Amino acid sequence: MPDLGETYACVPSTERGRGILISGDPKSDTILYTNGRSVLMLDLNNPLNVSVYGEHAYPATVARYSPNGEWIASADASGTVRIWGARNDHVLKKEFKVLSGRIDDLQWSPDGMRIVASGDGKGKSFVRAFMWDSGTNVGEFDGHSRRVLSCAFKPTRPFRIVTCGEDFLVNFYEGPPFKFKLSHRDHSNFVNCVRFSPDGSKFISVSSDKKGIVYDGKTGEKIGELSSDDGHKGSIYAVSWSPDSKQVLTVSADKSAKVWEIENSNGKLKKTLTCPGSGGLDDMLVGCLWQNDHLVTVSLGGTISIFSASDLDKAPLQLSxxxxxxxxxxxxxxxxxxxxxxxxxxxxxxxxxxxxxxxxxxxxxxxxxxxxxxxxxxxxxxxxxxxxxxxxxxxxxxxxxxxxxVGSQPKDLSLAILSPELALVTTDSGIVMLHGTKVVSTINVGFAVTASAIAPDGSEAIIGGQDGKLHVYSVQGDSLVEELVLEKHQGAISVIRYSPDFSMFATGDVNREAIVWDRVSREVKLKNMLYHTARINCLAWSPSSTMVATGSLDTCVIIYEIDKPASSRITIKGAHLGGVYGLAFTDDSTVVSSGEDACIRVWRLTPQ
CATH class of the missing domain: 2.40.10.480 (Thrombin, subunit H)
Structure with missing residues (x-):
């Protein structure tokens, strides 16, 4: 079985006009974020150390470590919360349907016994707190009329829960069991995030009205604000406290992050952090986290910037x-x-x-x-x-x-590697031959084309059709002359690739079969390559032309050796959630794959 060498993680999914709430585990210095159906655990000290959890049936929206770091609760767009092990194969402990719509935030109680989740209740309840092991409700959360964007658990006794959302309200609940205590309408726009300080003495809310308001953690009364003199010029999407409860980090649509000192309940600006970027829309900041010495910000384009809290002038490490x-x-x-x-x-x-x-x-x-x-x-x-x-x-x-x-949408593109000016482009209607950026001929082949390849020296081309046939052409000047038709595939051809030594070519189809052919005799060289359970999306040759790898919608990568029967294949199961769409060899013992999960993985092949 190949070893997973490296994972190049996807970035967090973002949405314009919305903050994202990332979280982490200070003990392991790992952060959690979501993309599609995946929850990613990324080590801030070693970004190549990534673990991915892909068991949600709907897009994941938010995830949090339990206080002891052993469990992770993650939520999705259907209102479901899954609780699973942070290590050991991420074994599922519990699953609860919590809200009737998307969950935007969730938090554990400091003793790890309860979880509060908030989001879109589709007109019913927008907040729920429940026991983590049984799902039993632990309170009534009245007082909101619209989607609740954020919720927080007071980290010290007596326990409190605070919530905020699209109705411009910040609500305070006492418990358990939790009951409504009071409500603040100090903001004049969506309240995007609310967070308690680690010592429980205060909490802060930030809003699209560009304001940050500080409250007493025990009574819920308003006690101060972030200074507006050097405040944000755009919506504030997220806020995170320093471990010593004396400072906060905020991020905004104005593309800046700010560090504030919270003195006597008011916030005084300590430093404005600017993330390197082009200054475009993608540089708006939508998420942040203060973890140990790391100040983490996330931009709308998904770029993660990691600043040092002890040296705010140091340029950030950027991951994208x-x-x-x-x-x-x-x-x-x-x-x-x-x-x-x-x-x-x-x-x-x-x-x-x-x-x-x-x-x-x-x-x-x-x-x-x-x-x-x-x-x-x-x-x-x-x-x-x-x-x-x-x-x-x-x-x-x-x-x-x-x-x-080229007049219509290109379906496939192939370069003659030895004379790369020559390119073959397939469209719905046929074939376009290019020299540089000049169309030298447009050929209607008379059948529905689905894939193509041009030989490395530009002397021949193979065109695959919707009918599963492979048409072999010789390239003569600016035209194609059909030489023969190969009929072995049972489904539309999805991919064609010549071997680097030009002695063979490999083909794959939507009916899950791959075939390796001898280029000179046109005979089948490796057959019975029928081990995928869904369409083949991509294939790649090793540099020595001794192996071919196929990637499929079934999430697997299969590697075949040309001089061994197909049954002695190597299979990488679950290479990419949602399907494998890209494959390449970097050398004869390393395969790189990419997929719908937006991640890229490097696999090391161990000799059989």
Whole structure:
């Protein structure tokens, strides 16, 4: 079984105009955040140390460690809370249906016995507190008329719960069992986050009205505010206290994070932190966490910045990645440690094996991406804008970009590696041959095309159809001449790839079968590759042409050795939640995969 070498984590899912509430475990210095159906546990001291929990049936929204760090409670968009082990295979302890809509925040009581959750109750209840082991209710939470965006448990006795939300209210409850005590309407807009100080003496609420208000933790009375002189210029989305209860960190739509000293109940600005960025919409800050010496902020684009609390002038460590399905992977031949990945939202990220995140490639033409190919100093992309872009690469920077419109949406893109000016693009209506960014011919092949590949030397092309047939053409000048048709597949062809030594090609279909063919004799070289349970999305050859790997919608990667029967395959189960969409070998013992979970994983193959 291959070993998981590294995981390059996806970034937190974000939504414009909403904060996200991240949390962590001070003992292990791990933070928790969600993306799609995944809950991610990321080690702040070693970002390549990532663990992913993918058992929610709906998009996960928030997750928290229990006070002893042994359990995690995570919630989702359906109103369900799952409680599972923080270590040991994440074994499920309990599952409760808590609200009738999305849960936005949840917190454990300091003794780890109760959980409070808040969110969208679809007109019914917006807050519930329950025993963690039985799900029994421990209170009545009246007083809110709209979605409750945040809730907090007082970390010291006597226990209190405070909530806030879209009705501009901050409500205070005494218990257990918890009962409504009082309500504040000091904010004039959505109240996005409320948090108790670790010593329980105060709590603070922050709002889209740009204000932060401080209250007495025991009585719930208002006692102060964050100074407005140097306050935020946009909605404040989240707030987090320092471990000593003397300072708070706030983040805002104004793209800044601020550290405040809470003296005599009022907040005095200590420092404004600016995260490096282009100053665009994606740099708005939507989440934060103060954990030990780490000040963590999250931007709308998903970038995680980690500042040092003891040295606020130090530049932050920045981690980023994909937020959406990673549909293609390319390994740079000149340096196989460098991996480029693209997601359909148009983002191209560079990764360095052993280091992780190596930066985003900023393209001038920010179009969505369907296919990505790369040769030495150039990347070629096709998108939903009917265009093929050729972009020169200078180190980490994208240089000049040229495009050509191929008239309809490109389905597949293949470069002749030895003469990369030559490219083959398949569209619904047929084949487009390109030289650089010039269309040299558009060929209607008379059948529905689903996949294609051009030989490394540009001498032949293989076109796969909806009918499962493989049409082999020789490339003669600017036209294609059909040589023969291969019929072995039972479903539409989904992917075609030549081996690096040009002696073979491999094909995969939507009916879950892969086949390896001899290029000269056109005979089947490896058959019975029928071990996936759903469509094959991608395949890749090892550099030595001795192995081929397939990735499928069934979440698995299967690696076959060409000179062994298909039954001696190596299977990586559950490689990516939601399906595998990108595959590449960096060398003969390392496979890189990407998928719908927006993560990228590096697998080390151990000799059988």
């Amino acid at each position: 990645g994909h937020m959406k399905n990673v549909t293609s992977l390319v390994v740079l031949k000149s340096n196989p440690r460098f991996i480029l990945s693209s997601s359909y939202d148009g983002l191209i990220v560079k990764w360095i094996q052993g280091i992780g995140y190596g930066g985003k490639l900023q393209r001038k033409e920010n179009s969505q991406i369907k296919c990505l190919a790369a040769v030495e100093e150039e990347i070629v992309t096709s998108g939903f804008d009917n265009k093929i872009w050729r972009v020169s690469l200078h180190g980490d920077q994208c240089g000049d970009a040229n495009s050509v419109d």
